[in-house]
Amino acid sequence: MITADTLRCQREHVIYLAERGARWILTVKGNQLHLHAQLAALPWRAVPDATSGHGRREIRTLKVLTISTGIDFPHAAQALQIRRRRRRIDQPKRFTTETVYAITDLRVHKARPAQLAAWIRGHWAIENKIHWVSDVTYDEDRSQVRTGTGPEVMAALRNAAIGALRTAGITTIAAGTRHHARDSSRPLALLGIT
Template sequence: MRINTFVTHFADITDSRQLGKIEHKLFDIILLTISAVISGAEGWEDIEMFGEERLDWLKLYGDFENGIPAHDTIARVISRIDPKQLQSCFIKWMQECQQLSEGSVIAIDGKTVRRSFDKKQRKAAIHMVSAFSAANSVVLGQVKTDAKSNEITAIPELLQLLEIKGCLVSIDAMGCQRDIAQKIVKKEGDYLLAVKGNQPKLHAAFEKHFPISKLYQYQGDSFETKEKAHGRTEHRMYFVADIFEEFVDFSFEWPELKTVGAAVSIRQVGDTAPKAEDIFVRYYISSAELSAKEFGEAVRSHWSIENTLHWVLDVTMREDDSRIRRGDAAENLAGIKHIGLNLLRQETSLKLSIKKKRLKAALNEQYLSKVIEM
């Protein structure tokens, strides 16, 4: 995090406190929170404790003229930051830090912060929809909804903020909507959308023309992989076709539709023949001209948002265990965790897991500086 660049992008965040009562600068509190989260802090008291132990180090990057704020002050300030301002600054910062190559996969998916609900205040758990660069393993941006069902409205809002020109945007079946496809094409990107029962006519056409029996004897472009681990074999097959007669009508409904594809996954344990429930078939439409190999790699890349982002947030950063709910604190802290995770991922001098990088940052100021200065 080149500090000057970070300050430039985050300086626009409004400090809602009364000017005469400000004892600790907003940037200092944001810097403290990010650094503490990188080092393993999970709550406000953890952040305060980290600050007390690392005050001299923090003064290398901020003022901290009045020392470290109390945890109540940290919680109050973070909870009052406008989430939309924080998201906008985050996205602009990432656009400067990350250069996406032509055809890069941007995976969009949602995750619920499970314990952010507040029964007394009748507040539902927040649901964050994130855009994830599969190649660079970093979050490009995120927006909040109050329920998974609202992803349909959140995705266009997120797309509006992102720079997706030349990229392939992959979304699961929830986002298989004509308006979303149109938004992606209008911003000069391509879409790869999973098709399920929420598009019944399109899904029925796939089931009619790409049944599993036909796919085993498919004569068109195909690609397959086999992976063995822990006594289990994963056999994946990918099939693509240009738009043929039965799909012509859909090409008028879906902007720039060029490729239809099917992905088959067969899971086998040991030498036991796979059962029907071990065979999964998924269908996709895309505005990009994809070979079967490119299609397969894009489909696999989409799932990196689950394995590389959501799993790490749940297991390593314990996001689902957080009971922080005050004001907009849950949403803002989720964004700060994305910042911290991005910085940890971009520090590549040590080949360590995120968990071990956080421990190293907590123990070693030099390494923490290396992460912060990425």
């Protein structure tokens, strides 16, 4: 099962996966305006919640529709609507709600809603532990390195730093990065080079 964020929600990627017999779930956001609009227009109000989950600050619901026609995307068999309602940290009595859509090539007899929800949560765990840290803590999206192999080298260095900090038991990467940046001997000691 391959799960991917919106960057990989492209026709050529799906065709590539299908040719190799891979199964997939893809998140659909603004990078696919036409597909996103098609998914948002489905009759979600008539669909009961298939699963729900609760965290300390979040309530998640999943709705699933079988697609027979009407979605202009190759191999799409089911559409998913994931709604996340989060309690705000700064104002605990207020909530924010986010609706995300996804598609999968798996038919209902191959993937029940609980399994789909588990795969999506597993993907978000990766997003939160790696991609979010790269995007927010290391501000990867605003990097000025754009030519040659520079972007790949910088991404590898960021991932190595995140991996070294996590291996050392540091769970808050931003705080760990600040701590090690204050003294040039700390990163060397972390890597066992001193």
